Amino acid sequence: MSNTLKTSFIAVLLMGTALFSPAQAQTAEELASRLNQMEEQMRLLVGQVEELSHSMRQLQGQLKNGTKTGAAEEPPKLKKVAEQPVVAEQGVEQIGEAPADSQQTTTTIIGADGVEQQIAVLKAPGPKILGTMPGATAAVPDDGGFQGQVLVPPGGGEDQPVQQGGENIGSDAIETVSLAPESPESLYERSNESLLRRQFSDAESGFSSFVRKYPDHSLAGSAQYWLGETYYAQGDFRQAAQNFLQGYKGYPKSRRAPDSLLKLGISLNKLGQTQQACAAFGAIGGEFPNAVDAKKRAQAESKRAGC
Amino acid sequence: MPKFTRLATRRNFLLGLSLLMLALAPRASFALEVDVSGGRINPLPIAITPFLVGGGAEEAGATLNEVISNNLGRSGYFEPLPQNSFIEQITDFNQEPRFADWRQIQAKALVTGQVYVEGGKIRVEFKLFDVNSQQQIAAQQFSTSPKNLRRIGHLTSDVIYKALTGIDGYFDTQIVFVDESGPKDQRVKKLAVMDQDGFNVRTLTDGSELVVTPRFSPNSQEITYMSIGQGTPRVYLFNIVTRQKEIVGEFANMSFAPRYSPDGQRVIMSLLTTDGRNSNIYEMDLRSRQLRQLTNTPAINTGPSYAPDGSQITFESDRGGTQQIYVMGVDGSGQNRISFGNGRYSTPVWSPDGQYIAFTKQAGGRFAIGVMKPDGSGERILTEGYHNEGPTWAPNGRVLMFFRDTPGENGGPQLYSVDITGYNEQQVQTPGFGSDPAWSPRLN
Numbered sequence: 150m151s152n153t154l155k156t157s158f159i160a161v162l163l164m165g166t167a168l169f170s171p172a173q174a175q176t177a178e179e180l181a182s183r184l185n186q187m188e189e190q191m192r193l194l195v196g197q198v199e200e201l202s203h204s205m206r207q208l209q210g211q212l213k214n215g216t217k218t219g220a221a222e223e224p225p226k227l228k229k230v231a232e233q234p235v236v237a238e239q240g241v242e243q244i245g246e247a248p249a250d251s252q253q254t255t256t257t258i259i260g261a262d263g264v265e266q267q268i269a270v271l272k273a274p275g276p277k278i279l280g281t282m283p284g285a286t287a288a289v290p291d292d293g294g295f296q297g298q299v300l301v302p303p304g305g306g307e308d309q310p311v312q313q314g315g316e317n318i319g320s321d322a323i324e325t326v327s328l329a330p331e332s333p334e335s336l337y338e339r340s341n342e343s344l345l346r347r348q349f350s351d352a353e354s355g356f357s358s359f360v361r362k363y364p365d366h367s368l369a370g371s372a373q374y375w376l377g378e379t380y381y382a383q384g385d386f387r388q389a390a391q392n393f394l395q396g397y398k399g400y401p402k403s404r405r406a407p408d409s410l411l412k413l414g415i416s417l418n419k420l421g422q423t424q425q426a427c428a429a430f431g432a433i434g435g436e437f438p439n440a441v442d443a444k445k446r447a448q449a450e451s452k453r454a455g456c
Numbered sequence: 457m458p459k460f461t462r463l464a465t466r467r468n469f470l471l472g473l474s475l476l477m478l479a480l481a482p483r484a485s486f487a488l489e490v491d492v493s494g495g496r497i498n499p500l501p502i503a504i505t506p507f508l509v510g511g512g513a514e515e516a517g518a519t520l521n522e523v524i525s526n527n528l529g530r531s532g533y534f535e536p537l538p539q540n541s542f543i544e545q546i547t548d549f550n551q552e553p554r555f556a557d558w559r560q561i562q563a564k565a566l567v568t569g570q571v572y573v574e575g576g577k578i579r580v581e582f583k584l585f586d587v588n589s590q591q592q593i594a595a596q597q598f599s600t601s602p603k604n605l606r607r608i609g610h611l612t613s614d615v616i617y618k619a620l621t622g623i624d625g626y627f628d629t630q631i632v633f634v635d636e637s638g639p640k641d642q643r644v645k646k647l648a649v650m651d652q653d654g655f656n657v658r659t660l661t662d663g664s665e666l667v668v669t670p671r672f673s674p675n676s677q678e679i680t681y682m683s684i685g686q687g688t689p690r691v692y693l694f695n696i697v698t699r700q701k702e703i704v705g706e707f708a709n710m711s712f713a714p715r716y717s718p719d720g721q722r723v724i725m726s727l728l729t730t731d732g733r734n735s736n737i738y739e740m741d742l743r744s745r746q747l748r749q750l751t752n753t754p755a756i757n758t759g760p761s762y763a764p765d766g767s768q769i770t771f772e773s774d775r776g777g778t779q780q781i782y783v784m785g786v787d788g789s790g791q792n793r794i795s796f797g798n799g800r801y802s803t804p805v806w807s808p809d810g811q812y813i814a815f816t817k818q819a820g821g822r823f824a825i826g827v828m829k830p831d832g833s834g835e836r837i838l839t840e841g842y843h844n845e846g847p848t849w850a851p852n853g854r855v856l857m858f859f860r861d862t863p864g865e866n867g868g869p870q871l872y873s874v875d876i877t878g879y880n881e882q883q884v885q886t887p888g889f890g891s892d893p894a895w896s897p898r899l900n
Contacts (some may be wrong), residue, residue: 179730186735188733188754192754192774192777193776193777195776323598323599323604323608324598324600325598325611326597330585339550343857354551355551358590
């Protein structure tokens with residue numbers, strides 16, 4: 150309908166052009182040329198007005214602020230990581246190191262085999278599907294009343310557009326889950342197992358990261374003690390002494406505190422620091438009057454060291 | 457033991473304790489940051505350890521390392537350390553790294569990962585650590601079909617970039633551009649799309665029609681571009697997946713310079729006037745097909761680009777005698793010129809964060825790419841030379857891509873990228889010559 154109208158309109162225009170006399174054409178040409186000149190002049194004037202009003206605005210700005218406008222600006226500064234809160238981001242959840250959070254969330258543990266047992270899902274968000282943009286999988290986008298014509302590639306059905314390179318990425322879903330840091334309990338357990346298997350470097354790194362990450366955890370004192378034990382078992386009595394000391398000083402309320410003090414004494418004795426060792430053995434009774442076993446062993450060790 | 461002696465011994469003991477404590481003094485820890493000073497970025501040394509691989513994923517590990525390292529290095533914000541400098545060899549993904557070994561080679565951040573195949577799907581896990589504070593900053597697991605491997609590398613790069621800079625990444629994105637081949641006077645121009653890092657190039661058209669100015673839809677796998685095929689040059693829409701093409705409107709004259717609105721519902725473009733001397737800017741609603749005229753001056757008004765919030769439009773016009781940049785309301789109201797520097801300004805593009813308008817500037821026979829604020833203040837030139845044109849923004853507003861032509865018989869256009877600071881300019885590899893790049897939105 151509208152196409153027919155358009156066609157007849159164009160036909161009328163063409164007839165009109167054909168009916169012009171040469172003289173009229175001349176005038177039309179002259180008019181077009183004069184219009185052209187006028188438009189040109191107008192553009193120049195518009196440009197001048199724009200530039201003048203710009204200078205005026207700048208001057209006004211300078212008067213108001215007493216500063217130069219249009220000075221080059223620095224690009225935006227990058228946010229420093231230290232100031233940046235670790236927050237959930239669209240489609241990508243990020244995990245902070247907040248112990249409260251991880252304790253709460255690491256209850257969900259994927260699988261039970263070696264690889265996955267340490268992987269916990271933060272807030273169990275479920276897999277996220279990424280990457281498929283709307284319309285990516287649909288054969289034809291939902292056009293809701295779209296009246297444009299769909300053009301067949303040149304040459305019709307036979308000559309499909311060349312499809313070098315093949316697959317479109319983005320047409321396949323990607324599942325994403327955030328990995329939470331390992332739970333403190335799992336870390337403790339794993340380190341303990343390493344120690345039992347006499348894999349000392351694993352045990353050492355596990356226990357030391359435990360006490361660094363979770364200094365307030367109820368198992369921290371024990372982890373500190375076992376860290377000392379990993380060195381003691383390897384014959385590194387100096388490191389052992391330092392860690393047992395830390396177990397006694399840093400975690401006086403821990404159930405391992407008496408043992409730490411006892412082993413501190415034993416380690417010091419091994420280092421030849423008999424006097425200090427004896428002081429440690431002697432302190433146990435006063436410090437931990439209820440630690441029966443430790444007191445008994447302290448007496449025995451005290452005798453052996455010749456205190 | 458007499459009381460006095462016990463106390464004395466105890467005092468000695470405690471004295472000894474404090475001496476021992478000194479030896480145990482904790483190391484000072486520093487917060488991790490990518491430092492920007494005076495616009496110049498000091499790249500952050502980062503150790504990206506070889507991903508541990510399970511059965512069937514041997515090559516995947518190497519690919520992931522390469523993708524991540526390449527992305528972070530090219531951004532200019534990171535300095536991936538060479539693997540042969542590593543002291544610790546990571547052998548267990550779940551084992552805590554020996555941070556002292558990483559501190560010793562000056563690494564500030566550390567990435568560990570593993571990849572394995574499980575039920576026909578590829579599973580990738582990675583962790584990011586701050587070496588100084590010995591904290592895990594991010595960790596994630598991806599599971600997908602093996603053909604998406606490079607994308608996982610990009611997604612991982614995005615997480616690392618964001619965690620360390622506080623800015624959204626731009627690695628999981630694509631570039632649509634015009635692939636040019638053949639001699640200078642007989643160039644074959646095809647639409648092509650590739651990953652942001654130049655990999656995975658696919659041509660979309662067969663070269664039988666001349667194509668220019670492709671632009672990505674903000675929210676679908678669709679582009680709009682101008683094709684000089686048979687007859688009048690027109691604006692088309694093109695679905696990348698189905699490869700279906702449709703015309704944006706039947707107009708008596710040429711339509712050109714199209715771009716999507718931020719909501720993807722409209723296309724803004726230029727229409728030539730009937731006398732063929734001027735052009736005005738029109739907006740077409742893609743659903744109702746309603747056309748709205750936004751400019752009406754006897755001049756070439758073209759190159760429109762929306763502000764990201766959709767409230768304003770920037771465009772170029774020679775209504776003042778030379779090409780300059782203007783800003784107007786989305787309804788065409790309040791058309792104001794914003795460029796007043798020395799030279800001609802064209803191809804304005806509003807940045808995704810709304811803070812800047814990028815442009816091409818011609819002065820003294822040379823072409824520059826620059827940015828200015830939407831009120832025209834703070835103009836900065838990022839690169840300048842024989843020919844530079846057509847900037848496009850990475851979705852995070854930190855990087856611009858453009859094309860640069862070289863003179864001579866064998867010269868041709870190539871794609872380049874530059875940081876918004878003006879530093880870190882580098883070529884983006886394409887199979888042949890390339891022009892008119894347009895950055896996609898983030899795919900995830």
